[in-house]
Amino acid sequence: MNTGIIRYSLDSIRYYLTTSQKRKAVWMFALLLLSSFLDVVGLASLVPVMMVAAEPGGIQKNKYFAPLYDSLGFQSDKNFLLFLIVSVFLFFLFKNLFSTWVNYLQTRFTADVGLSIIKTQLTKYLNFPFWYFNDLGSANLINSTLQVPSTYVNMILRPLFIFFSEVAVVLVIVLSILLYKPLLLVILAFVLVPTTLLTYRALRARSQVIGNRINELRPVSFGLISDLFTGFAELKLANKQSRFRDQLVSNQQEIQKLDAEAYLYTLVPLKVIEMVAILGVLTIFLYAIFVPGTSTNLITLVGLFAAAAYRLMPSVNRMLMSLVQLKQSQYTIENLESFREAKYDEAPHPQQLPLHFESTLAFDNLHFSFPGADNPTLQGINITIRKGEKIGFIGSSGSGKTTLMNVLLRFYTEQSGHILLDGQPLTAQNLEAWHRVIGYVKQDTFLMEASIKDNITLGDPEVDAERLRYAIDQASLRSFVDGLPDGADTHIGERGSKLSGGQRQRIGIARAMYKRTEVLVLDEATSALDNETEREVNEAINKLSQTDITILIIAHRITTLRECDRIYELREGKVIAEHQYDSLMRQIVQP
Numbered sequence: 097m098n099t100g101i102i103r104y105s106l107d108s109i110r111y112y113l114t115t116s117q118k119r120k121a122v123w124m125f126a127l128l129l130l131s132s133f134l135d136v137v138g139l140a141s142l143v144p145v146m147m148v149a150a151e152p153g154g155i156q157k158n159k160y161f162a163p164l165y166d167s168l169g170f171q172s173d174k175n176f177l178l179f180l181i182v183s184v185f186l187f188f189l190f191k192n193l194f195s196t197w198v199n200y201l202q203t204r205f206t207a208d209v210g211l212s213i214i215k216t217q218l219t220k221y222l223n224f225p226f227w228y229f230n231d232l233g234s235a236n237l238i239n240s241t242l243q244v245p246s247t248y249v250n251m252i253l254r255p256l257f258i259f260f261s262e263v264a265v266v267l268v269i270v271l272s273i274l275l276y277k278p279l280l281l282v283i284l285a286f287v288l289v290p291t292t293l294l295t296y297r298a299l300r301a302r303s304q305v306i307g308n309r310i311n312e313l314r315p316v317s318f319g320l321i322s323d324l325f326t327g328f329a330e331l332k333l334a335n336k337q338s339r340f341r342d343q344l345v346s347n348q349q350e351i352q353k354l355d356a357e358a359y360l361y362t363l364v365p366l367k368v369i370e371m372v373a374i375l376g377v378l379t380i381f382l383y384a385i386f387v388p389g390t391s392t393n394l395i396t397l398v399g400l401f402a403a404a405a406y407r408l409m410p411s412v413n414r415m416l417m418s419l420v421q422l423k424q425s426q427y428t429i430e431n432l433e434s435f436r437e438a439k440y441d442e443a444p445h446p447q448q449l450p451l452h453f454e455s456t457l458a459f460d461n462l463h464f465s466f467p468g469a470d471n472p473t474l475q476g477i478n479i480t481i482r483k484g485e486k487i488g489f490i491g492s493s494g495s496g497k498t499t500l501m502n503v504l505l506r507f508y509t510e511q512s513g514h515i516l517l518d519g520q521p522l523t524a525q526n527l528e529a530w531h532r533v534i535g536y537v538k539q540d541t542f543l544m545e546a547s548i549k550d551n552i553t554l555g556d557p558e559v560d561a562e563r564l565r566y567a568i569d570q571a572s573l574r575s576f577v578d579g580l581p582d583g584a585d586t587h588i589g590e591r592g593s594k595l596s597g598g599q600r601q602r603i604g605i606a607r608a609m610y611k612r613t614e615v616l617v618l619d620e621a622t623s624a625l626d627n628e629t630e631r632e633v634n635e636a637i638n639k640l641s642q643t644d645i646t647i648l649i650i651a652h653r654i655t656t657l658r659e660c661d662r663i664y665e666l667r668e669g670k671v672i673a674e675h676q677y678d679s680l681m682r683q684i685v686q687p
């Protein structure tokens with residue numbers, strides 16, 4: 097039998113199990129073996145009981161039952177038989193209660209392991225550098241976080257338990273036959289083993305192909321459905337909804353077809369094994385016919401074979417089914433493995449240090465390149481900002497403004513140079529403290545399908561009401577919120593669909609204010625806004641300008657930068673000029 101997939105699965109499981117889970121797995125496996133052993137004993141006990149029942153005076157001839165009959169003081173065969181039958185029933189009752197309990201423990205254990213895999217993977221994904229996260233894409237990661245671990249539990253972990261307990265059952269039966277009639281075992285093995293192997297071989301390769309293909313198709317469906325729903329309005333207007341829907345349906349159609357084929361392959365082994373069992377019965381007849389002196393034992397032989405086959409068939413079937421499922425789901429092991437070495441840019445340091453912003457924030461000879469890019473995106477950036485200053489950034493598209501802010505936010509890490517806070521470099525050790533200091537308002541502010549309050553506090557369970565009021569005031573949202581029937585408890589719809597562009601941005605600003613941001617990054621805050629919303633957002637920015645919050649604004653409209661102390665112009669990743677607002681406006685008016 098091919099042990100590759102078994103060893104591969106065991107290696108993978110070993111990586112994910114904690115020490116106590118490993119101990120539990122061994123314990124669980126021992127229980128499973130015991131339960132399988134009881135299974136075999138139960139069935140084996142039926143044969144002698146039936147034999148003595150069928151033969152008058154059989155009890156007294158049987159070397160086990162005769163002493164039992166005497167020592168228990170039975171007076172009639174009928175009573176003793178009744179006793180045997182009730183005992184067999186009670187044994188089956190106990191055995192089945194026990195195996196149900198073992199199954200319960202096993203399913204709880206596998207569910208536990210599944211959850212710890214989800215937790216491990218999710219922690220890794222959330223610590224990916226921003227660029228790597230973007231490279232992978234959320235559809236891929238949704239698949240890897242939810243779908244893959246659950247398939248792993250159902251199609252790797254559970255089948256492995258089944259496989260090993262069935263191996264144990266088969267071994268017990270095989271050993272019994274070996275002791276009883278070695279020649280019979282040889283003949284049986286000659287028929288059964290090649291058939292089983294061939295069945296597995298025939299299904300193995302295709303099963304793996306199916307699994308891999310499903311793993312390719314699932315993220316595509318996640319991506320399509322996400323595009324279809326996020327782009328609901330745009331796609332409808334462009335009359336493109338049906339094209340996306342058709343793509344999704346055809347992708348799902350292929351998945352369903354493969355799923356059905358995979359399911360079929362789990363049913364095939366039973367049919368094959370059944371054929372093989374019939375072949376086995378025929379083999380015994382042949383054996384009886386051609387080997388002299390066996391015909392008198394024929395009934396016993398067929399009886400034994402039938403009992404063995406009755407228990408062997410489902411076991412071999414389940415073994416094969418487990419192997420096929422393991423092959424089908426081998427991709428989940430590969431998927432989880434591919435994220436084993438988490439690609440941290442700057443691993444979060446376990447010992448975080450405090451950080452206070454007192455006087456200056458500086459970019460000190462900062463260089464940054466994207467992995468695999470030919471040219472550096474940021475080259476030797478030197479800027480010093482005093483606490484409380486408002487700084488503007490301009491430059492053509494692709495000049496590196498957003499990248500510079502992403503380095504400041506520590507989503508990217510510089511290859512050389514530093515970002516200095518009061519002369520102290522930002523490192524992995526003060527990352528958490530820095531993230532408490534800095535706030536970020538993107539052009540497409542992230543909004544949840546929740547209330548304004550939850551969007552500002554990001555679902556804070558204990559809202560600081562005073563702070564919330566301050567944040568709403570500072571973001572110039574007061575009159576808007578007061579005009580709503582439920583005030584800050586009003587829901588804003590899917591991704592803030594009930595809000596205007598200006599209101600969304602101001603929710604982003606309020607969010608930054610709520611978390612006591614000391615350094616605020618506003619990225620392209622006004623580029624996509626009309627005049628009215630630009631006025632609204634500018635009003636909020638002007639209000640913030642009265643505070644001692646340090647603000648860095650990337651803007652396409654120079655008018656947004658009216659309150660700025662200085663404006664830096666970037667080109668091809670370098671600072672090429674430093675402007676004052678008035679002189680910049682004059683340059684634009686009189687180029």
Ligand SMILES: Nc1ncnc2c1ncn2[C@@H]1O[C@H](COP(=O)(O)OP(=O)(O)OP(=O)(O)O)[C@@H](O)[C@H]1O
Pocket residue numbers: 227230466469473491492493494495496497498499500
């Ligand atoms: N994840 C990424 N991987 C590789 N290159 C990237 C990535 N993100 C941005 N770039 C490249 O880095 C350069 C700077 O991009 P950046 O977004 O910082 O420019 P920008 O000045 O903010 O432009 P815009 O005003 O259009 O937003 C561009 O050439 C862009 O193609």
